[in-house]
Amino acid sequence: MSSPSSRERRPSLFEKGEASPNALQLAEQIASFHVNPKTGNIITDKVTIVGAGQVGMACAYAIMAQGVSHHLALVDMQEDKVKGEALDLEHSSAFVRGGLKVEASSTYDVTHSSSVCVVTAGARQREGESRLNLLQRNVEIFKGIIPELVKHSPDCILLIVSNPVDILTWVAWKLSGLPKERVIGSGTNLDSSRLRTFMSHRLVPVWSSMTACGVRLRDLNPKAGMKDDPENWGELHTQVVNGAYDVIKAKGYTSWAIGMSVAQVVRTLLRNERNTHVLSVHAKGLHGIDEDMYLALPTIAGPVGVQKIIALQLTKDEEAQLQKSAQTLWDTAKDLKL
Numbered sequence: 107m108s109s110p111s112s113r114e115r116r117p118s119l120f121e122k123g124e125a126s127p128n129a130l131q132l133a134e135q136i137a138s139f140h141v142n143p144k145t146g147n148i149i150t151d152k153v154t155i156v157g158a159g160q161v162g163m164a165c166a167y168a169i170m171a172q173g174v175s176h177h178l179a180l181v182d183m184q185e186d187k188v189k190g191e192a193l194d195l196e197h198s199s200a201f202v203r204g205g206l207k208v209e210a211s212s213t214y215d216v217t218h219s220s221s222v223c224v225v226t227a228g229a230r231q232r233e234g235e236s237r238l239n240l241l242q243r244n245v246e247i248f249k250g251i252i253p254e255l256v257k258h259s260p261d262c263i264l265l266i267v268s269n270p271v272d273i274l275t276w277v278a279w280k281l282s283g284l285p286k287e288r289v290i291g292s293g294t295n296l297d298s299s300r301l302r303t304f305m306s307h308r309l310v311p312v313w314s315s316m317t318a319c320g321v322r323l324r325d326l327n328p329k330a331g332m333k334d335d336p337e338n339w340g341e342l343h344t345q346v347v348n349g350a351y352d353v354i355k356a357k358g359y360t361s362w363a364i365g366m367s368v369a370q371v372v373r374t375l376l377r378n379e380r381n382t383h384v385l386s387v388h389a390k391g392l393h394g395i396d397e398d399m400y401l402a403l404p405t406i407a408g409p410v411g412v413q414k415i416i417a418l419q420l421t422k423d424e425e426a427q428l429q430k431s432a433q434t435l436w437d438t439a440k441d442l443k444l
């Protein structure tokens with residue numbers, strides 16, 4: 107029997123010459139391929155993020171750390187900054203299962219053939235500036251971004267994060283020429299998480315046993331969330347609405363939670379996980395909405411974009427409020443110069 111020292115060392119693939127550069131390239135490609143189960147087409151997991159600010163980089167980090175994509179392209183008009191961010195991220199490649207490739211530029215060549223393009227670029231409000239003026243400035247920014255993204259990735263899904271997200275998703279749809287199903291906004295996916303977080307603060311001791319027994323909050327407190335609710339669950343609504351403002355007041359911007367939220371949506375889009383997220387989708391014709399507008403609604407989306415918008419069971423009053431929201435958004439959007 108041969109001793110370990112005398113045992114012939116197995117040559118590595120490189121030494122045996124089995125892995126030519128082409129084979130390595132192929133392995134790299136296979137690692138980042140998924141198959142669209144509906145069409146059978148191969149899609150890559152390449153994701154572009156435009157805007158390498160607080161939100162864009164939190165999205166990039168979450169997408170990378172969760173292994174949602176192994177190939178990122180970052181674009182920002184601040185070339186030095188975006189290149190620095192890309193290097194910093196790519197240096198963590200050894201800690202990421204499957205490795206990581208990060209490209210960065212102030213132009214759009216690096217974005218070619220992306221499956222999902224996330225847009226977080228936006229202008230910050232100037233002192234005394236009206237929201238409409240800020241919005242028009244963001245429209246001008248989008249005019250420089252959206253056609254470039256579509257030119258380099260004509261089959262991509264656009265995922266808009268910049269605020270105001272519903273209106274800018276509509277703007278991106280108009281500027282892109284893509285089918286409405288392929289343009290999606292981050293909607294209120296994050297607000298849903300905020301609601302669950304605030305609920306868990308109240309319910310941690312009993313939550314798991316309640317859900318395990320199939321008990322719902324309304325079974326214990328039929329007035330939960332109503333005006334005369336003795337436990338005042340309605341206060342959660344205020345907490346959710348103020349959630350972003352509380353964070354911005356304390357640290358100047360929001361980043362980590364929106365990054366995680368976007369990573370979750372991108373995973374769903376790439377992997378066809380058929381999860382339901384509350385995303386900004388084209389809402390005309392739903393719940394009596396007449397406006398050509400995007401609104402946040404529960405949506406199932408995948409590699410082809412929006413697959414299904416879940417019909418909500420709304421009271422007349424709730425439906426009227428949704429229609430009013432659509433009207434308010436449209437009143438602003440219709441005056442924009444596209």
Ligand SMILES: NC(=O)c1ccc[n+]([C@@H]2O[C@H](COP(=O)([O-])OP(=O)(O)OC[C@H]3O[C@@H](n4cnc5c(N)ncnc54)[C@H](O)[C@@H]3O)[C@@H](O)[C@H]2O)c1
Pocket residue numbers: 156157158159160161162181182183184226227228229230247250251266267268269270271292293296359360361364
């Ligand atoms: N949808 C949501 O739930 C949600 C949550 C948080 C923030 N946001 C929005 O995300 C956006 C970004 O926020 P932030 O804190 O990262 O801002 P930020 O100022 O830190 O980053 C914006 C980045 O966009 C870049 N940029 C501006 N114009 C550009 C252009 N024409 N081309 C390429 N890059 C350009 C800037 O250089 C900057 O790096 C804001 O509109 C914010 O309101 C949305």
